[in-house]
Amino acid sequence: MRIPAVAGTFYPSDPTVLRSQISQCFREGPGEPCGCSGRRAVSAVLSPHAGYLCSGTCAAYSFRSIAEDGLPEAYIVIGPDHYGVPYESVMCGEEYVTPFGRCEVHEDIAMRLRELIPDDVRAHTREHSVEVEVPFIQYIDPKAKIVPIIMGRQSMRSAERLAQSVKAACSGHDVVIIASSDLVHYVPKPYADEMDSMFMDAVASGDVSSVYRLVEKERLSVCGYGPIAVAMMLSGGRIEVLDRTDSFESIGYDRNSVVGYGSAVMYKS
Structure with a gap:
């Protein structure tokens, strides 16, 4: 398993405190999920991965959209590499452990995917970009199954x-x-406001080339x-920006060196 x-740094290690903090992220942001439409129109979301005090409220917008739309069979969590893994892309076929317990891997999708990209838990050992999303997934879906990819x-x-x-590995699965x-990272707030707005507009356009x-x-x-490009x-459908903020707005620290956060929901075509 992937521990x-x-x-204890990006989010609380005590499960009771963790649940309380995630609930607070929803209450201070979009509100707790209210019912479930069962439409399953959501195909993907963009969610930030900083410490919950910084970006958790922004992330809550994306997870509320999933919870209210309808819970899927599996969550394909794709994060960037911050540590220099020796792979173009690499999955983890072992379950992720969080303070909420074990989050199982969807075995059929993982079995198909490991024939197409490497499967190496060691590449996921230090990386936080996937890990930070998992407690939010477990909060809205205690029986969630994931496929983690870096x-x-x-x-x-x-x-x-x-x-x-x-696409090939997930064929036939919801x-x-x-x-x-x-x-953007560690830039003055006015620059972050301008660049993050332009970036999120490019995402909302649905044009991957314009993002690049x-x-x-x-x-x-x-x-x-x-x-984001993979998502x-x-x-292939409409993309809606749900929230955009930064570390100065969330914790009031250093207006001259902020990190930006955004959430968005992507719908099926």
């Missing part, structure tokens, strides 16, 4: 290859993609544009 790397390279071609692999990403053009032209430090490629 937590950032429990992108070591985020070029458009890498995103296309991973999207093709995920899934939601969770694209884990923060927005913006990232390259402005040299944006958005850490998970690759996972966009696998969705």
